[in-house]
Amino acid sequence: MDKNIIRKRKWQGSLIFFAVILISYASSVVTNFDLIDGVATLPAAFQWIVSNLMITADAFEKLPGIMDKLIETIFMSIAATTIAALVSIFLGCMGSKTTRTNGALSVFARFIASASRNIPVVAWALILLISFGQNSMTGFLALFVGTVGFLTRAFIEAIDEADQSAFEALQASGATYFQIVSKAVLPQCLPQMISWTLFMVETNIRSATLVGILTGTGIGYTFDLYYKMLDYEAVALITMTIVIAVIMIELASNQIRKVIL
Incomplete structure (x- = not known):
């Protein structure tokens, strides 16, 4: 050199x-x-x-209630992520240069992705809190909106990077738009889409804890409640259950990725 x-x-x-x-x-x-x-x-x-932050026998007596709230948080995160993934597939197809139907819809889809992705989930929770109050719907919508932005951007890139040969072959044969998307685009991009969706499930479970503190729901609310009561043993138990749950879900996600990728 x-x-x-x-x-x-x-x-x-x-x-x-x-x-x-x-x-x-x-x-x-x-x-x-x-x-x-x-x-x-x-x-x-x-x-x-x-x-x-030592877990005592008295703290373990609160474990059933803590587990109920943790399961509620996990299910809310999974629901928000899966529904957001379905919406993001539609927006991704509209925003991709490969599958877009017209320029206006492409710009709109990319704008939605950029706007919802660049505003933090906590900020969305505060914004929605004014309209919907402290309830599970507010937490669900905050996770949903943030996830739509992230997944739409990821799906657009996945579709743009897909092999164009199958797309062009079906297009030349006179196939309809939905046939092209379902037969040529989605089969190629589905493994990446599933992988990104699993990643967002893990991320949203972590985010749901903080969102729950603001919206008064799920494991986040339980954590905040015991913290304000200075019950640090229960706080330590909640923290441990969250860590274990996230690790287990991450291990399961990694196994699924190994199968599909």
């Missing part, structure tokens, strides 16, 4: 490194963050965690 190119890349790398350092320092000044003080508080923080 030319020495000038190597020298240029070294200079670029050095400039990027110093720019990151400068931005980090400026951010710490603006936010009044002291790294040394932050590191110094870590031992005390870990000591508090060990002393307070």
Whole structure:
């Protein structure tokens, strides 16, 4: 490789490194963050965690109620994700350059994907909270809207990257639009679509905990309730059940991905 190119890349790398350092320092000044003080508080923080977040026999007595709320949260996340996936397939076909029917619908589908994806789920929960109040519907809609944006974008990219030969062959033979989509496009993209949907199920279960704190539903509400009661043993048990549930669902998702991909 030319020495000038190597020298240029070294200079670029050095400039990027110093720019990151400068931005980090400026951010710490603006936010009044002291790294040394932050590191110094870590031992005390870990000591508090060990002393307070211990699961006791009294906490296990609350396990049936906690499990009911956890199952409610998991089912709500799965329902929001699967319904959002169906809507996203339609929007993905409209937004893709390969399967779009006209430019206006393509722009509309991409706008929906961009708008719903770039607003965090927590923000959607706060927005919908004003209209629907604290109930399960608010949490469901917040997860649904955020998932539609993410999956629509992922499905558009999956369709655009699909092999065009089958699409062109059916189009040349006079097949209808729905025949082309069902026979040429979806069979190729379905494994990726299922994989992204499973990923969003895992993500939404995590997000549903935080959304539940805002909407007063599910495991998030139970966590917030015991936390405000200073019942840290129950908080530790809730945290453990959430972690175990997410790990189990992730393992199941990985097994499904191995089969379909």
